[in-house]
Amino acid sequence: MRSPKKTAVIGLAVAAIAVPAAAQFGGPPPTIGAPLWAYQADGKYVSTKPVLDADLNMGGHGAFTAVLDKAGGQLCYMINVPGLAPATAAHIHVGAAGANGAPVVTLAAPKDGASGGCVAVKSDLMDAMVANPDGYYVNVHTAAMPAGEVRGQLRLGGGGKA
Numbered sequence: 386m387r388s389p390k391k392t393a394v395i396g397l398a399v400a401a402i403a404v405p406a407a408a409q410f411g412g413p414p415p416t417i418g419a420p421l422w423a424y425q426a427d428g429k430y431v432s433t434k435p436v437l438d439a440d441l442n443m444g445g446h447g448a449f450t451a452v453l454d455k456a457g458g459q460l461c462y463m464i465n466v467p468g469l470a471p472a473t474a475a476h477i478h479v480g481a482a483g484a485n486g487a488p489v490v491t492l493a494a495p496k497d498g499a500s501g502g503c504v505a506v507k508s509d510l511m512d513a514m515v516a517n518p519d520g521y522y523v524n525v526h527t528a529a530m531p532a533g534e535v536r537g538q539l540r541l542g543g544g545g546k547a
Contacts, residue, residue, distance in 0.1 A: 435515045439523045439537030445469055447498075447535050449523045450542075453511045454503075460511070462492060463501040466525055466535055474526040475500065481520055482538050488524075495525060515541060 434452050441447035447466030454461065464475060472494040480486030489510060493500040514521050518541045524533035 435511070436542045437514060437518055437539045438542045439539050441466055441523060441525065441535040441537040443536040444530070444533070445535035447525070447537075449537060449539075453506070453515065455508055455511050458505055458508065459503045460490060460506045461501075461503040463499070464492065464495050464523070464525065465499050466495050467498045469495065469498060469525065469534060470527040470529055472496070472500075472525050472534075473528055473531070476524055476526075477514075477539070478522050478524055479520060480522055482522075485532075486522075489521070492523075514539065 434454055437449075437451045437453065439449040441449055441464075445466065445468075447464065447469065449462065449464050451460050451462035466472070475492040475494050476488035477490035477492065478486045478488050490504060490506055492504065493502050518539040521539045523537050523539065525535045526532070527534045
């Protein structure tokens with residue numbers, strides 16, 4: 386039997402792969418548990434929950450995607466940073482573009498260029514990230530660059546509602 390955390394990560398991974406594929410080939414993406422995506426009459430998919438993403442292109446390249454589950458009190462995410470030196474940490478920080486700030490969410494450090502999971506996040510922080518996503522950034526740290534080797538400002542995507 387799968388844990389709820391593992392099921393959520395699998396669901397996020399399936400959605401991340403299935404939505405672009407479904408948009409190209411048609412048909413609704415598969416869902417596990419509560420659906421992450423809804424099919425609209427105009428043929429587009431939108432998230433049924435808020436989605437945050439970021440291009441991790443400051444200092445390197447990569448991507449971050451997260452689904453906020455306010456009812457469940459968690460943020461489920463995926464980080465992909467191919468070719469990055471072994472990561473020592475990853476966080477979501479408060480801070481606008483060009484500004485540094487304190488970490489507010491601890492994420493699993495990518496191993497072999499990727500990580501994912503679900504972490505507990507308080508409702509008021511979720512609300513703040515949805516209301517002002519560009520006031521937060523994702524940062525992946527390495528031993529060579531302990532202040533962060535790749536960074537990207539968050540943005541709201543997927544058309545989800547809080």
